[in-house]
C-alpha cells in the first residue's frame with residue numbers, strides 16, 4: 001500500500017514568507033484570507049495553503065494556476081486540476097506555529113496537529129470527547145503525562161474524522177483509539193464501529209513541540225477504484 | 231435576568247480562546263466562526279461552558295451545527311432550561 005507523506009510547515013510569523021505565500025493564492029483564497037478577523041489564523045491559512053499548492057503542483061505535475069479547490073459536505077477541501085478532480089488525497093492542519101500537510105496517491109487521509117495547552121479543562125474535555133476506556137487511561141496518567149495523553153487521543157481522533165471528512169460533525173466520544181496506541185505505541189490499525197470494513201492506518205506524530213497524528217485509509221494497491229478525497 | 235446574548239458575550243470573554251482577539255472587543259453575532267479561526271479544541275471547550283451555563287445537553291458533534299453566535303443564541307433560546 002502506498003504510504004501517506006506528511007510535511008511540516010513553519011508557521012512562525014514572517015512578513016516576507018507570508019507575502020510570498022499570498023502570491024500563491026487564487027481569488028477565492030484571497031477573499032477568504034481577507035475575511036479572517038485576526039492576524040494569526042490569516043497567517044496560518046496563507047502559509048499552509050501555499051505549501052499545499054506547492055506540494056500538489058509537484059505531485060500532480062501541474063501549474064499553480066491550474067489548481068483549484070472544491071469542498072465536500074462538511075468542508076473538507078479536494079483538489080481539481082484544470083477543472084477535473086485530481087487523483088490525490090490530502091489534508092491540512094495548523095496550530096500555533098506548526099502546520100502539517102499530508103497526502104497520499106490513494107486512500108483517504110486526515111491529519112491533525114495541536115500545540116498542547118494547559119489552559120483547557122482536560123477532565124471536562126475528556127468527558128466530552130473520550131470513551132470509557134480512554135477516560136480510565138487518562139485518569140491513571142499523572143502530571144504532564146495526562147496532558148500528553150489527552151492531546152495524543154485528541155489528534156488521533158481528529159485525524160480519523162478529518163480523513164472521513166465528517167470533522168466535528170462526528171461525535172468522537174463514540175469510538176476509541178486502540179489500546180496499544182493509548183499506551184504509547186506509535187502506530188496502529190483502526191476500524192470505526194459503524195464501518196468495520198474499512199481499515200485505517202494510524203500514526204502518532206507527536207513530539208516535544210506538538211501533538212499530531214495522521215490517519216490513512218488502507219486501500220489495496222491493485223484496487224481499481226479511482227482515488228478521490230471523500 | 232441577562233439576555234442570552236449578554237450571557238454568551240460574557241462566556242466568550244471568559245472562556246473562548248480566540249487568538250488575536252482582545253477581551254471585550256466587539257462581537258459580530260453573524261460573523262462565521264470560521265472567520266475567527268477558532269480551533270476545534272477551543273470550540274469544544276467553549277461548547278462545554280455554554281452547556282454548563284445554560285444547563286443544556288450538547289455533545290461534541292453539535293459543535294459543527296452552529297455557524298455563528300446568532301445560531302447558538304437561537305438554539306439556546308429555544309432549548310435552554
Ligand SMILES: CC(C)(COP(=O)(O)OP(=O)(O)OC[C@H]1O[C@@H](n2cnc3c(N)ncnc32)[C@H](O)[C@@H]1OP(=O)(O)O)[C@@H](O)C(=O)NCCC(=O)NCCS
Pocket residue numbers: 044045048049074075076077091092093094095110111112113158161162163164165166167168169263264268269270271273274277293294295296
Ligand atoms: C475543520 C475541523 C474538522 C478541524 O478543526 P481544527 O482542528 O480546528 O483545524 P485544523 O487546523 O486541524 O484543520 C483545518 C483544516 O482542515 C481542512 N478541513 C476543513 N474541514 C474539514 C473536514 N470536514 N474534514 C477534513 N478536513 C477539513 C481544511 O483544509 C482546514 O484548513 P484551511 O481552512 O486552512 O484549508 C473542525 O473544526 C470542524 O469540523 N469544524 C466545523 C465546525 C466549526 O468550525 N465549528 C466551530 C464553532 S463550534
